[in-house]
Amino acid sequence: MAQSGFSRIRSFRTQLNGSDAKIADFILTHEEQVQSMTIQEMANATSLSTATISRFVKRIGYNSFREFSLSLAISMPNDNTFFGEINEDDDTHHIIKKVFSGAQNALSSTLEVLNEDNISTAASWISSARKVGFFGIGGSSLVAFNAYHKFLRTPIDGFQHPDYDIQVMEAVRMTNKDVAVVISHSGRNHDTLSVMQHLQAHGVKIIAITAFPNSELAKNADLVLSSAAEEVNIRSESMSSLIAQLTIVDTLFTLVGVQMGDKTTAVLKEIRQAIDQTRD
Template identity: 65%
Template sequence: MQQSGFTRIKSLHDQLSGSDKKIADYILDNPTTVQGLTIKGLANSVDVSTATISRFVKRIGFSSFREFSLSLTTVMQPDNAFFGEIANDDDTNAIVSKVFSGGENALSSTFNLIPTESWDTAGSWIINCRKLGFFGIGGSATVAFNGYHKFLRTPIDAEQHPDYDVQLMQAVRMTDQDVALVVSHSGRNLDTLKITRQLKANNVKVIAITAYVNSSLAKMADLVLPSTAEEINIRSESMSSLLAQLAIMDSLFTLVGVNLGSETLKIVDDIRGAIDNTRE
């Protein structure tokens, strides 16, 4: 199922700036008009070049303006739609198909958002840190714990705790030799922001995993690995964003594991041996 261009723009809107934001705002404000516009017509309407339009559609995940234009035939969902593109008359197969499609789109959009340089920087910081801390509140704690569980298989000294007070204590004990992976879908959770301020006060390198690159968390972070999702309202968008954030953690683990090579393999073998001894 092709993802609606309207939905993609709404999902990424907070991450756009300059000409991209100008184009996005025009499209969202004129949903009926833009459906019949050529690339030149849209460029004239927004007062930008056709090359700018072409770069915009590729940055939001479409291979060409034609593909983007065809996606605009999907009706834009009202802001009060609880589950994004799922309609009241959808049958079981349609609902499940759209859920899976949302996950696929979240993964592909997130992949396109993160440049290679960011992966390289994050990997280098983690490999060279004294301690790696994972932080997340509520649903984001699931992603943080997943990362911790993965990194136990590497030589990296990792720590994570689900309790907020313990996380704050954990942040107090970290130093400028450490790295913190802080997860928050909205980037606005007050407890997460308090923890992040403590980390920054200790000069800890903060890598934020969030869907909102203009959020308070993103602005405090030293590096942002943005996740995105298909859904267009915050009540449901974290469903697909969770998959994207888990993929980010898996990617970081794999990058670090591969770079540390034999050290990682030994730990993985030791852990596998210990776990095998607990089974019949």
């Protein structure tokens, strides 16, 4: 299921200013009206030019106003309850379907916004790095640990630790021969940004994984891998974003594994043999 245009605007809203913020606010306060508007009608309603409207829709990830307009017709979940799309009278069957649908939406939406050239470049940087650090605070530390766990199956020399102080110490030990994968859904976590500053001071290449491409993390990273999820409720924020980011990590791991070819195969073989010994 594709991501609703309204949901995408909500995701970007805190990062918008000027005419972009004006357009976003108009759309979010006139949801029924804008679904049938032409680009000229929206320009008239906001007292802006059609060119400004066109730049806005491209800035939030659409190729054309028509594509954006069609996205506005995608039905939105009910967010009047604690779990947003879950209704009080939903039975187990419907709750299961909605939870899985949310996960599927996170993946399909991320696939739409993920830049293939960026992820290919990220894989190349990781493959040629002296060492790779995986950084994340809170829920993002789970994604960072997952990345570390996966890349243990490659020749990559990687590290990860959930403690902020240790992350800072690791950051200042890195050099311009290293790569840091920094994960933050919002891109605004103060501790994460502090770690990023230490990485920058030491010339480390920074790959950011975030859902907010206009966040401070994204603006200061050397490369951005964008995730997307319908952030309309607590469950979505804690789960859908996590699923999208885990899948980006899995894609990176697969690309690096393929790039390193026989070296990866040799590491995998030795790891499997070691693990098999624990199962006898």
